[in-house]
Amino acid sequence: MTKSDDLDGKVGVVTGGGKGIGKAIAKGLAENGVKVVVCSRTKAELDQVAREIKENDGEATPVVTDLTDSDQINGLVDATVEAYGRIDILVNNAARSFLRPLIDLREDGWDKIFNTNCKAVFLLSRAVAKIMGKQGGGRIVNITTIGAVRGGAGMGVYHASKAALSMLTKCMAVEWAPLQINVNAVGPGLTKTAFSQPIWDNPDMERMITARIPKGRLAEPEEIVGAVLFLCSNQSSFITGESIYVDGGSLAHS
Ligand SMILES: NC(=O)c1ccc[n+]([C@@H]2O[C@H](COP(=O)([O-])OP(=O)(O)OC[C@H]3O[C@@H](n4cnc5c(N)ncnc54)[C@H](OP(=O)(O)O)[C@@H]3O)[C@@H](O)[C@H]2O)c1
Numbered sequence: 001m002t003k004s005d006d007l008d009g010k011v012g013v014v015t016g017g018g019k020g021i022g023k024a025i026a027k028g029l030a031e032n033g034v035k036v037v038v039c040s041r042t043k044a045e046l047d048q049v050a051r052e053i054k055e056n057d058g059e060a061t062p063v064v065t066d067l068t069d070s071d072q073i074n075g076l077v078d079a080t081v082e083a084y085g086r087i088d089i090l091v092n093n094a095a096r097s098f099l100r101p102l103i104d105l106r107e108d109g110w111d112k113i114f115n116t117n118c119k120a121v122f123l124l125s126r127a128v129a130k131i132m133g134k135q136g137g138g139r140i141v142n143i144t145t146i147g148a149v150r151g152g153a154g155m156g157v158y159h160a161s162k163a164a165l166s167m168l169t170k171c172m173a174v175e176w177a178p179l180q181i182n183v184n185a186v187g188p189g190l191t192k193t194a195f196s197q198p199i200w201d202n203p204d205m206e207r208m209i210t211a212r213i214p215k216g217r218l219a220e221p222e223e224i225v226g227a228v229l230f231l232c233s234n235q236s237s238f239i240t241g242e243s244i245y246v247d248g249g250s251l252a253h254s
Pocket of ligand 1: 017021022039068093094188189190192193196
């Protein structure tokens with residue numbers, strides 16, 4: 001992966017940084033000199049990521065956080081400022097979903113998905129933007145999905161929450177441009193993580209899915225990192241309100 005010198009010494013928060021795509025992003029930022037705060041609800045996974053980053057001469061702090069609790073969101077922001085004095089980068093990566101046809105989805109299922117994938121992003125981004133604004137700017141990258149722009153069966157509320165996140169990305173970008181905060185999104189296609197394990201664990205299902213991906217396979221989590229690094233670097237200084245899809249050509253193939 002190309003190193004981006006201008007990221008060296010910056011401070012970044014990665015939500016859902018304990019595994020999967022978030023872990024790969026946290027490690028990618030740390031390799032470029034970013035001091036990384038990783039959060040999720042699972043301490044053991046966060047400790048492991050922080051250990052791996054430190055073994056590679058990086059800097060990381062794990063902060064156990066349930067992003068559906070606004071007090072814990074504020075605690076995450078306070079812990080980051082206490083540890084490193086500022087926040088330059090926020091990657092809103094944490095999300096949840098489950099396979100459930102809309103007709104069977106319970107009201108609390110809707111709330112769990114929207115509270116994590118949308119409301120938490122708003123609350124955390126708002127708190128961080130106030131700090132970035134005082135510092136003179138920053139970068140926010142929201143991890144969305146190709147499902148934000150393409151419908152499908154079985155995860156309708158997840159798709160809807162990510163479509164809302166895409167619009168939130170644009171509106172935050174417009175409102176916070178005068179604060180010099182760039183807000184963009186990265187939308188992975190199907191990527192090999194615990195999230196998508198029910199698909200790639202089933203060879204017939206994986207064959208059916210990969211047949212519709214021009215690159216003919218799922219992404220590895222590390223393949224999502226480059227777009228995030230680009231959107232955090234000086235090379236993307238005039239890009240805001242945009243989405244980059246990292247999907248092996250899936251959206252190009254309608
Ligand atoms: N994998 C794919 O195929 C794929 C495709 C398109 C987009 N994406 C997007 O990529 C992002 C990462 O997905 P992934 O595949 O890496 O998922 P993953 O392996 O399931 O990781 C999700 C992370 O989010 C954290 N999280 C969930 N709820 C949380 C909460 N309430 N508070 C704090 N942390 C929470 C989880 O930690 P805890 O459970 O320990 O809290 C975990 O660290 C998501 O935004 C997802 O929508 C994934």
